[in-house]
Amino acid sequence: MIADAMVKNGEVPKYEKVAARYQSRKAAWIRRNTPESPVELSNMVVARLYELIERSWREGGRGPFWGEVRDEMGWDQSQTRDALHRLRESGGIHFTNDAGSLTAGDNRSLKASADVAMAKSIRKHSGSEHRLVAS
Structure with missing residues (x-):
């Protein structure tokens, strides 16, 4: 999926670039989905x-x-x-x-x-x- 997007944007999907983009997306997902301080549901x-x-x-x-x-x-x-x-x-x-x-x-x-x-x-x-x- 990442490589396909890179090809559509005229980039050559080299392994290092694909891996770096994957890591970046994974880190962003974790930041969005992991609360730093969970809410106490009193x-x-x-x-x-x-x-x-x-x-x-x-x-x-x-x-x-x-x-x-x-x-x-x-x-x-x-x-x-x-x-x-x-x-x-x-x-x-x-x-x-x-x-x-x-x-x-x-x-x-x-x-x-x-x-x-x-x-x-x-x-x-x-x-x-x-x-x-x-x-």
Whole structure:
């Protein structure tokens, strides 16, 4: 895929160039998808998110876009992605790939299930379970 794009742009896809571009894209993906400081999904944070979701549906007839969630909650892009995926895993929210599809889920008591989802997320991103030491 990278080599094809290089050929379309009139470049010669030498091994070193393809490998460097692959590493660059991989590093960018990791930066975008790994939150530097995961969001603590306290009951207050989750309640605020539910209010945002309900207000968006009431006023706009759709769920909030992720950028709106990010701005309202004060999160960065990776924190937003991580928090919304953890909440979806716990049953607290639902969404599809469609813009504006974010809805509140059936599981309104999220604290324990969000903590479990956070532990899974840390395991997935760290590649190690050593960070899961109880404090």
